[in-house]
Amino acid sequence: xxxxxxxxxxxxxxxxxxxxxxxxxxxxxxxxxxxxxxxxxxxxxxxxxxxxxxxxxxxxxxxxxxxxxxxxxxxxxxxxxxxxxxxxxxxxxxxxxxxxxxxxxxxxxxxxxxxxxxxxxxxxxxxxxxxxxxxxxxxxxxxxxxxxxxxxxxxxxxxxxxxxxxxxxxxxxx
Amino acid sequence: xxxxxxxxxxxxxxxxxxxxxxxxxxxxxxxxxxxxxxxxxxxxxxxxxxxxxxxxxxxxxxxxxxxxxxxxxxxxxxxxxxxxxxxxxxxxxxxxxxxxxxxxxxxxxxxxxxxxxxxxxxxxxxxxxxxxxxxxxxxxxxxxxxxxxxxxxxxxxxxxxxxxxx
Numbered sequence: 001x002x003x004x005x006x007x008x009x010x011x012x013x014x015x016x017x018x019x020x021x022x023x024x025x026x027x028x029x030x031x032x033x034x035x036x037x038x039x040x041x042x043x044x045x046x047x048x049x050x051x052x053x054x055x056x057x058x059x060x061x062x063x064x065x066x067x068x069x070x071x072x073x074x075x076x077x078x079x080x081x082x083x084x085x086x087x088x089x090x091x092x093x094x095x096x097x098x099x100x101x102x103x104x105x106x107x108x109x110x111x112x113x114x115x116x117x118x119x120x121x122x123x124x125x126x127x128x129x130x131x132x133x134x135x136x137x138x139x140x141x142x143x144x145x146x147x148x149x150x151x152x153x154x155x156x157x158x159x160x161x162x163x164x165x166x167x168x169x170x171x172x173x174x
Numbered sequence: 175x176x177x178x179x180x181x182x183x184x185x186x187x188x189x190x191x192x193x194x195x196x197x198x199x200x201x202x203x204x205x206x207x208x209x210x211x212x213x214x215x216x217x218x219x220x221x222x223x224x225x226x227x228x229x230x231x232x233x234x235x236x237x238x239x240x241x242x243x244x245x246x247x248x249x250x251x252x253x254x255x256x257x258x259x260x261x262x263x264x265x266x267x268x269x270x271x272x273x274x275x276x277x278x279x280x281x282x283x284x285x286x287x288x289x290x291x292x293x294x295x296x297x298x299x300x301x302x303x304x305x306x307x308x309x310x311x312x313x314x315x316x317x318x319x320x321x322x323x324x325x326x327x328x329x330x331x332x333x334x335x336x337x338x339x340x
Contacts, residue, residue: 033273102242127246134271136229136243
């Protein structure tokens with residue numbers, strides 16, 4: 001009975017394929033369903049008193065960064081890079097908005113002062129905007145094109161190379 | 175006269191109680207009904223939140239997690255329920271933001287069916303294997319008795335007969 005001898009190896013083929021698929025995917029990588037989708041609109045009061053509305057920024061590429069003063073060290077690592085990127089590209093039409101989530105106002109203001117942020121930053125009462133953007137940790141950064149589409153989402157501290165590549169692509173895009 | 179006054183007093187008393195009842199019972203009922211709807215709302219929020227994953231925890235639902243984000247998510251669920259959104263609409267909203275990952279039990283379709291079906295398939299296949307193996311054992315039991323050398327059998331028979339004759 002040769003078919004009986006083949007039965008066990010044959011039966012294990014689907015199992016091996018399933019395991020091969022399972023072990024080759026990164027269980028920690030959770031793809032955001034928002035990439036290639038329109039960025040959810042929000043209108044929030046900024047720390048400096050003004051109001052920030054995403055709809056009003058349409059036509060400009062936007063770097064939308066979620067941070068918190070309690071997010072140490074990742075938010076502290078990327079903060080100088082954010083400010084430097086803003087200073088370098090704002091003349092070319094780049095917009096940058098920081099959203100502070102689940103924070104105490106005094107701590108947040110201290111953070112803003114410490115890094116001398118000059119781009120608009122908004123607190124997110126009730127975490128509504130954070131949930132609308134599917135944020136599950138800080139820092140997270142969304143790169144939004146001129147059409148208001150989310151092109152890329154980065155989880156964790158930004159690196160200069162990544163920001164450079166994404167921002168250049170945004171500025172070149174329509 | 176005294177009797178008549180008595181009657182008037184009792185009528186007044188009855189009127190007073192009636193008025194109190196007319197005012198108090200609806201008030202008590204309304205307060206109670208309000209509590210009931212609040213209870214229903216919290217039940218509904220808990221039901222929906224218990225099926226959502228707390229995204230900053232390890233295997234905890236939004237209903238059970240003490241984290242700030244889960245608390246905000248519960249508040250959002252409550253708000254959406256109050257707006258009259260159905261359970262499916264609320265789940266769809268969270269899925270559109272966080273992906274299917276946010277659902278604690280994967281929806282029963284597509285690739286996910288493997289997760290729901292494989293355990294039962296494995297039990298069925300295992301049961302089949304056990305059945306076949308047991309059947310083979312029970313069938314082989316008589317056949318597996320060692321064959322007896324006819325010369326020994328004959329000798330045993332002969333010696334038994336000899337013993338009986340003694």
